[in-house]
Amino acid sequence: MVDHVGTVFLPGDTIHNLNKSEKTGKIIIGPGLRQESETIIVSKPGILRHKEPNIYWIDSHQKKYVPVKGEQVLGVVTAKAGDVFRVDVGGSEQATLSYLSFEGATKRNRPDVKVGDIVFARFLVANKDMEPELVCMDGAGRSSGMGVIGRDRGFMFTCSLNLIRKILSPGCVLLKTLGNGNRFEITVGMNGRVWIHGRSVVDTIMVANAISAAEFMDKDQIRAMCSKLADRFIVVE
Amino acid sequence: MSNSSKRSNLRVMSAELSLLSRPDGSATLFQGDTCVMSAVYGPGEVRINKEQIDRATVEVIYKPRSGLPGCTEKSQERLIRNTCETVLLSSLHPRSSVSLTVQEMQNSGSLLACCINSMCLALLDSGMSMKCLVAAVHCVLDFEGAVFLDATDKEEKGAQACVTFVFDSVDKNVVMVHAVGKYSVEQFNKCMSVCRTASADIFHFYRETMTKKLKRS
Numbered sequence: 001m002v003d004h005v006g007t008v009f010l011p012g013d014t015i016h017n018l019n020k021s022e023k024t025g026k027i028i029i030g031p032g033l034r035q036e037s038e039t040i041i042v043s044k045p046g047i048l049r050h051k052e053p054n055i056y057w058i059d060s061h062q063k064k065y066v067p068v069k070g071e072q073v074l075g076v077v078t079a080k081a082g083d084v085f086r087v088d089v090g091g092s093e094q095a096t097l098s099y100l101s102f103e104g105a106t107k108r109n110r111p112d113v114k115v116g117d118i119v120f121a122r123f124l125v126a127n128k129d130m131e132p133e134l135v136c137m138d139g140a141g142r143s144s145g146m147g148v149i150g151r152d153r154g155f156m157f158t159c160s161l162n163l164i165r166k167i168l169s170p171g172c173v174l175l176k177t178l179g180n181g182n183r184f185e186i187t188v189g190m191n192g193r194v195w196i197h198g199r200s201v202v203d204t205i206m207v208a209n210a211i212s213a214a215e216f217m218d219k220d221q222i223r224a225m226c227s228k229l230a231d232r233f234i235v236v237e
Numbered sequence: 238m239s240n241s242s243k244r245s246n247l248r249v250m251s252a253e254l255s256l257l258s259r260p261d262g263s264a265t266l267f268q269g270d271t272c273v274m275s276a277v278y279g280p281g282e283v284r285i286n287k288e289q290i291d292r293a294t295v296e297v298i299y300k301p302r303s304g305l306p307g308c309t310e311k312s313q314e315r316l317i318r319n320t321c322e323t324v325l326l327s328s329l330h331p332r333s334s335v336s337l338t339v340q341e342m343q344n345s346g347s348l349l350a351c352c353i354n355s356m357c358l359a360l361l362d363s364g365m366s367m368k369c370l371v372a373a374v375h376c377v378l379d380f381e382g383a384v385f386l387d388a389t390d391k392e393e394k395g396a397q398a399c400v401t402f403v404f405d406s407v408d409k410n411v412v413m414v415h416a417v418g419k420y421s422v423e424q425f426n427k428c429m430s431v432c433r434t435a436s437a438d439i440f441h442f443y444r445e446t447m448t449k450k451l452k453r454s
Binding site: 010032044047061063066093 | 280
């Protein structure tokens with residue numbers, strides 16, 4: 001039923017009349033929903049979302065990150081342990097990152113990674129029973145933007161996971177409008193961490209504040225904020 | 238039923254979520270003048286000696302308003318922890334810990350109920366996976382056999398018995414009972430049915446609070 005979608009559900013609620021796929025007669029359920037024999041029960045508080053034809057999930061507001069396979073995250077290298085680096089990604093345990101999982105790395109040619117570096121990496125293994133494992137390569141062995149970022153420059157801060165999903169969603173205008181009058185580098189990890197490097201420290205702080213402030217804004221409010229910032233920006237320069 | 242109980246509804250409730258910035262979820266709950274603040278951290282790293290291979294370890298720390306926690310506080314802590322373990326889907330996060338801090342701010346009666354309700358709100362705020370919600374309702378039995386819901390501390394003192402029930406949100410089954418004083422089986426059942434009816438108000442309050450929070454974004 002359509003009227004379920006967009007309403008708030010709390011843990012323990014059951015959902016009926018979900019759309020099944022015409023071909024297979026199945027329903028695909030995502031985060032926040034679980035199946036108990038024939039019924040679908042909500043396990044996280046949030047808003048029910050639907051994607052045609054038969055995909056459902058709960059959009060919940062969470063601060064703590066739980067690793068998910070395939071997601072790209074920003075982590076901090078905390079230790080070197082033999083063949084692997086330990087990386088703090090904000091989950092319940094530290095992830096491992098093999099030194100061979102960088103583009104062009106061989107046993108002889110080790111990547112230049114130090115303790116304290118920020119790495120942008122993708123989860124190769126992430127499930128509840130195993131230690132999470134990161135890689136800095138895509139399937140073809142290319143770095144595609146991943147690896148150590150911003151040594152001795154830039155600024156990393158954390159925000160809620162919802163805000164991350166919001167700024168990464170295709171319909172979000174925040175980064176486009178912010179980038180109009182202002183040049184900066186940005187890396188956004190699904191674990192709630194954002195790294196920014198602007199032309200000056202003032203720029204960087206401004207962009208960071210703008211992103212944090214955008215959490216509860218709609219498109220028009222974001223545009224208004226960005227145009228205000230653009231004026232301010234020239235004065236500072 | 239409402240004829241037999243002198244106060245047939247609960248005191249006014251109000252809550253504020255995410256008041257604290259460091260924890261993963263927090264809630265301040267007022268039930269009348271009684272106020273409790275709860276914070277949830279987790280799922281996080283766990284000490285090796287407390288690690289459980291098949292589920293998350295739940296820790297509850299109860300902080301009294303002043304002084305150090307004694308025996309009563311420790312037993313209260315355990316009641317809150319057991320309730321919390323019942324509702325959390327802790328098997329989703331094995332080898333991790335969920336840590337809760339419950340801070341008493343003001344005790345004007347029905348403190349345990351307020352603690353459990355604020356814990357539930359803090360868990361909701363943190364977005365942890367749960368089986369269901371819980372609502373705690375406190376009532377007192379006076380010497381004439383009448384039931385007061387959600388008693389104040391004065392009413393608690395002059396009572397024959399004080400009973401706290403915790404109900405789940407799905408079947409409204411009893412999850413936990415804490416009782417002090419003398420009562421018969423009939424009186425106990427009467428208290429239970431009055432409290433069960435009142436628990437619906439608390440579940441409604443949870444939904445309202447969460448809707449307010451989630452519709453903001």
